[in-house]
Amino acid sequence: MRGASLIVLAWNQWALTRRCLDSLLACRLEQAEVIVVDNGSEDQTPAGLEEYGARVRAIRLPENLGFVRGMNAGIAAAREDNDVVLLNNDLVFEQVDWLDRLRDTAYAAADHGIVGCRMRGPSPDNLLFHLGGFIEPELLWGQQTESGQQESDVGQFPRDRRVQSIAFALAYIRRDCLDRIGLLDERFHSYFEDTDYCLRAADAGIATVVAGAVTVCHDQHGSTREDGGFRERLWKQSRASFAARWQQRLIEEYRGTVLWQGLSRLPHAYGQLTRSLLWRLDARSLRMAYSPVAPELLDGNDFRLELAARRMLPALPEVALVCAPARMQTTARGRFRLSLAFSEWARPDKAWIEQCNRFDLLLVPDPFQANAFREAGARVPIEVLPLGIDREYCHPDVPTQRNPDGKFVFLSVVEMLGRDAPERVVDAFRRSFDAGDPVELIIYICPGNDESALREELEPLAAIDNAARVRILAGWGFPAYERAQLLVAADAYVSARRGAGWDPVVREAIGCGRVVIAPAYGSQKDLIDEWGHAVEVREEVADPDQPDCLWAQPDSASLEWRLRDVYNRRADLVAEAAARAAPFAEANNLDASADRLVELLASGGTLKPAAAKSPRHRPVDLRRPATGQIVVLGMHRSGTSSVAGLLKLMGAWPGAEELLLRGPDNPRGHFEHGGLHMACVRRLQSAGGDWKAPPRTAPAEAVDAFRRELAPVLEALEPHRPWFVKEPRLCLLAREMLPLLTRPVFILVVRDPHEVAASLQRRDAMSAASALALWEHYTREAFAASEGWARVLVDYRELCDQPAATTGRLFDALVAMGIEGLRLPAEDDIREWIEPSHAPPDLDEALTESQRALLAAIENRSILGSNLVYA
Incomplete structure (x- = not known):
């Protein structure tokens, strides 16, 4: 089964390393090995590492080779096929499930390759040092928070987010990302290597993501304190290397300059729009500049705002956006001029309307405002820009003090x-x-x-x-x-x-x-x-x-x-x-507002087109052979048992016969491992649902328990590769299973939804509408979870109508993917196993629009995208 190699880099400062290891080893580290790379330490570090015995594997380097070469040595020593987690020795782990939550994020999508987390400084300040960062191209001052502000921890940024880069003080790197991008670039001794790696990964369509569910304590630069300027020299050297590779390209990726003319403080509504939208626009490849429409003192802790305020402007910026109340409206200084405004009155006054009519476009937050401005005489084109909330700060789990008396x-x-x-x-x-x-x-x-x-x-x-x-x-x-x-x-x-x-x-x-x-x-x-x-x-x-x-x-x-x-x-x-x-x-959602605002700012035709994005990374594109782990995904009553029986005929192992389930609805056998089945049942139950009412979310404890229960089942199958597992509930749980697998192949079994619904009506007395809704949910989840991984589609109707030909295509596809040890069954054995096609069901329940779209995508195979393998 897939594991993770946790690589701690140490150079002297044994007290820090010992604190890190003690907190690390107290966490839940299932399927993980701990490697400490001793980067030529001259203190107690070598002797101290010996005391940990088999719990820690130490690699001793003869001298300090720097962060990059030290980490590369650890990666080279990691177990083959393991993901790797790079760790500074100045980290303290207080969250016991941090590794499990990083895995969740790493396998939430096929193109996730690099995962970081929230990093908080020591008490009592509890400053958030890292939330996923960016680097501004003019001076290359990298920032470790996207907003450019260093804030106290108040529960912000709790969701997973794609970011430009993360700090490699903690970085979970999936093995397929390493296979594609390689090791850290050794032209960097220390510093900038993390941003460089994330940018190189982005070029390959690999996403860098921050796991909002993970927080670790980072005692920043603990290993290089009191270094007589050593750290500063390293930083300057690495910055020069980074600039040579990336600076000009980062500058050219900007689509043009947008001048935001507004307020950052009062009135509060307008100030909030400036603070929350300006940095989001800059992160969307708009070179944001800022000019206040009234005297104000900028927040010295807001790097993004200060950066925008000090930027040099072209003679006439590509776009100017004025975001200010009526009394502070001013002339827009740009080739395409917009105003973002809203009136406190049912009808804005005439002076304001006259000012609005000087713009090229007026943006308002809702239809009421659009009508108010039009009825007051606005002739300028008006677009509604819905203004959402910042979900990274506004959510029910924000820590706070409640009324002590319970009022x-x-x-x-x-x-x-x-x-x-x-x-x-x-x-x-x-x-x-x-x-x-x-x-x-x-x-x-x-x-x-x-x-x-x-x-x-x-x-x-x-x-x-x-x-x-x-x-x-x-x-x-x-x-x-x-x-x-x-x-x-x-x-x-x-x-x-x-x-x-x-x-x-x-x-x-x-x-x-x-x-x-x-x-x-x-x-x-x-x-x-x-x-x-x-x-x-x-x-x-x-x-x-x-x-x-x-x-x-x-x-x-x-x-x-x-x-x-x-x-x-x-x-x-x-x-x-x-x-x-x-x-x-x-x-x-405010991020959706920012996306829409970018479209409106570009509607004047003065900005460059957005740069084409790299195709999203898919592990299947690496062309590494499959390992012989096969997962059959398909809705209940969709024919998965028939496909599983064929796999057994081909020589794939489903588990010992006494462990496989049989039932009155399928007396020839389901080919479902009893342990796997019960793990899936308990996983849905622990989240408050079952197969007929699947829960949409689950507590982390339920996911962890599912993996712990599933792991020994898969371990028992491992000596019998190629093996397969099949359970309809895996359509809902395949993402949670992925961290336990190594280059698996998914077989997606599809069947006409009316046939599925009719079968569920007969077996479970389920209404047609409910059965069709369940078919849609299972099917969408199965295709989404397997996207980007090796997969084969099997149509149950075609299997029944053409059993030998369909089985042959399935066999050829699996062999082409690198699965060894299979054999093509005899045609007589195939026909004996596959029952003839049944008559169409007597069911006239109409499909919904989304169900029709899903069925059409399956029938024309567009649901597989370019990852098309069809049996």
Whole structure:
């Protein structure tokens, strides 16, 4: 079975190495070997390594050959076919399942080849040193976070993400990636070798991914402290080598300069758009420059923003985007000019409309805004740019402090006194709850121009409440990325906002799994109607500061009723809000907003076309022979038992006869190993489902238990290569099985969905619609899990109609893939085993559109893409 070779590079600093090894060996390291490369240490390291005995394999180098040559020595010593994991000796492992989670990510897609993780500095700062990085081409200052900011760990970036590069302080490299890219380039002594490797892998279509589920502690540069400038010299030498290979190419990959004219701080909505979108656009090959439309002090911790602000501009940038409120709109300085804006009023004022009409394109966040600008007289073309939330920061699992007394907490975030109407929230709260109710209202006042006015209005109101049920948080600044902690500290978010503009906080609260109460008005109307609890709008009233502009007046009685109703149903509503957070974030994703914005910025024709991407890497393209491990995938009742019987006739081993299952629905045998079958059954059960109701997600513990149960079954088959396993549930679990396999071949068995459904109706009394939905789910999962790996498609109908010819094609395909030890069965044996084709089923259930598309892709074989092997 496939294993992993964990390679720790050590050079002196024995205390660090010992701390690393002790924490490493306390983890769950199934199917793993630990190799320590001693890079010519002159301290206690050689003697200390001997004390670990067989738990650690030590490789002693005569002198310090540097990071690259040292790691290459470890890779060369790793077991053949093992994946490798490169490790610094200044790491501390506190998460026992880190290796399992890296494996999950490494085999989540066929083109994943290099996997890193979240790396956090030591306590008490808990700074995130690494989240997947990038390198800017002008000065080649590599950054270890995509956003360019170093932040404290608040649970951000919890998902797997494709990135430009990772730091090789920890790098899981799949064996097929090593086979294709080779060793680390020894022109780099230390530094830049990791970015170089990731860029070379990208050229081969191999993705570099950060596993959000893994966090390790990295005591950075622990092995090169107090080195008298040694580290700096290494860095400069490697930088020169990297620049010679990559700098000009990285510069040329930019499609053109985009000047973002906006604000990074106030107002907060516009500042948030600048901070969150600017770096995403730069990561999408747009050379972003930044020019503030009003005096402001940039955040010194935001490398991306500072980089954009100091970039040299061409005489006329290819694109200019103005992202600012009405009073700060300015002339766009670019060949193609766009404005990203939203109005707080149902009808923007005339001066703003005149300004908008000077642009080439106006971008607004929703149809309400588009209609508002059009009805006010905007003649400029308008496009809707849906603005999602940053899922890397806004999710229900953000760590936070909860109310110590267990009270139900309402939260309101306010920035502008007139627009946000916080006095209405306080008044409604005090009318809705008695002094004895275990509730609390927190009003957070954002720093800004209205801060003093808000405090003068709200602090006396809060003081009236002797029970201290209303708390005002003012004069309390914190980094914008920590706002999710504030949201998650509450149970419900409440707003009495009069303005019609786009409100990022409402969306973030929903993404954080909070109950949301807000007026269904303006840009929030459709959002609140679908995802929140609506406060009725009594009427539209004039904005005192803009008498010709109207905004909403929330109904006080409706707000009071909503507060009480949410509290009365709090258990159900809180659970519902948490369950809906992930679907909301998926449907309202800021990365999708950035992708769409790139398209709109390019619509003026002033940017270069995007560079063609390399074809995605597939392990099957390496042309290495298959190892004789065969996995049969197919939906229940799709003919997998017939194909499995043919494999046995060919000489493939399914396991000892007494371990194979038989059942009344298939008396000739399923050819399913009992241990494998039960491992699959228990895996689905542990995630709360079964074969008829397969769970869409699973806890990590369930995946680990499945692999532990499956591993000895496969180990027992190994001496009998070629062998095969077959179990319909493997359609759902093949990805989790992949780390246990070495160059497997997948046989995908397909059958007409109506025949499958009719068979399930007869056997399991399942409705036709349910059976067809199950067929679609299993089939899509099977093809997705096997994509990029060696695979053969077998059509059950053709097998029944032409048993000898179809079996011959299957045999030829398996032999061509390098499987040895098979024999072609005699034609009489094939015909005796394969039953003749049955009559078409009496089933007229119509297929859905997606089911028809799937069936068509199977019938024309396009589902296999260019990886076409058809039996």
